[in-house]
Amino acid sequence: MAKYLNALPQLSGDVFLTDGGIETTLIFHDGLELPCFAAFDLLQSPQGKAALRRYFETYAALARKYDVGCILESATWRASSDWGDRLRYSAEQLAEANSQAIALLYEVRQTYETRQTPIVISGCVGPRGDGYSPDAFMTDSEAKTYHLPQITVFRDAGADLVTGITMTHTGEAIGIARGAMAVGMPVVLSFTVETDGKLPSGKPLGEAIEEVDEATGNGPIYYMINCAHPTHFMTTLETGGGWRSRLRGLRANASAKSHAELDEATALDEGHPEELARQYSDVRRLLPNLNVFGGCCGTDQRHVEAICRAVLAA
Template sequence: MTHRHARYRHQLPLLSETVFIMDGGMETTFIFHEGVELPYFASIDLMRTDEGRERLRSYYTRFLSLARDRGAGFVIDGPNWRASPDWAPKLGLSTDEMMELNRASIDLMADLRERFGTPSTPIVIAGVVGPRGDGYQPGAMMSVEEAARYHARQIETFADTAADMVSAYTLNYVEEAIGVALAAQAVDMPSTISFTLETDGRLPSGQSLREAIEQVDAATGAAPAYFMINCAHPTHFQNVVAEGGAWLDRIRGLRANASMRSHAELDSAPDLDAGNPVELGRQYRDLRSRMRNLNILGGCCGTDFRHVEQICLACLPEPQAA
């Protein structure tokens, strides 16, 4: 294994008080703002053409420039959310071809890190894992062992690249989360687990967020470097945060939706609900006042550059004049 640019694999700088930002809702930005067709919401499809790869570079560049201007770190998530084996045939690919796209996408991320990384803007590269099935509904639930076997191929691919860590997003039941964490642990990759929540602050499986985090930690020896929440609006889980508890310290990251709509409403909506970027920034600031380790901030469905910019304005100090 070469790990050509893997500078942070065993000492992640985001496990600190430094604020790291992320991009916004990549797929909704491409589809609704740029008119790009993404089959099955799969951004990895863009890696198949020169035009698509250039579109990805341009997309990330704007957020990386913002991080550098604000003196923040950046977590650059690869476009791999729907790049696991079951999605390959839906995109007309073999599993091997899909894994090559995963590998190439991390190479692209590494090139961007070489271009934008500075001592004041450390850049962590994450190979992204998504749910085997639908992001909003548990559907056919795997056992822990099945989940670890399924996700191992993609995670093993990331382990042989410049990716510093594995980030699993929009997981909606705990067994899949445990399987991902164990598969990453097996190849000595740090991981983060991000659950999606319904409007009542619970996982789509019905389990509470606290129970899910504690179960993953108990089953894996606290293998994940940290936990996140994504694809939910702050109003959906503010009641959970208000309850407090030491377990909240395990949550470092948030990629919230722009919209207050439920998953069912988002699924059936013909339009994009971009919400209120300024209000979202304030909601992030409020959550940070109650979640002392919340330092990794980005967006999910419906968010774009405007939202991440407002999150920066609300949560980061003004940059010092040169």
């Protein structure tokens, strides 16, 4: 049974950490192969499960070191049906993988949670298409139908909430929100933006948040930004409006390169952890409710620890 379903502790405003770039860490630092960038595929073997456990334990231990909260995001960004088909998973096998991903986080929570470090378990829902390009535009009803099976597994497995990560357009975001709301799950939505601060669909970030809120009756408990560097969206935040109060989480890329440049890159751009941490502090001054901090592509525990120190010192 979900522990924090009806009382999510990150809504208190206390600092919460989440993880970094799981796929880039597993590939470039751990030397693992992830077909279709699918971390959940590691659950098929004891060695893969052990690698995932080590990965999440790193961030749970980091949160406990600094006496802050932690949100563990399941390794299921690619674990929806289209991606499962590409990896030759049956519907039953895919559901089991999603359930196992949540169970693994339960094990980590049991070991690392303390009163000062509540550990929240989130079921991660990724885009149906490419995370860098809105190549699978869906209506909200199509998106709800597509994502509902995965969301339902998360509910049944005991996740505390659902997080839609790397959303590229509002139709899919609305559908995920409605799917989660239909089965009684709190939902967070995280948009990605291009170097101009707009979603890959071309919609400004603020308009996207306002559109989803209007369509869902302010259904998401909060919003996040991920898979973009702070320099890509600082101007947008500086000129933004009241929608900024809906942003509570940030998972930035280590690299300032565009999505197109990252797609072409053959080496990992890890950026500079301390510089990224300073940029997080700058972002926090523009977002009054920002309290969930992690990373995305190219980041690892070094970046997240530097970010943690910076926000705690502010």
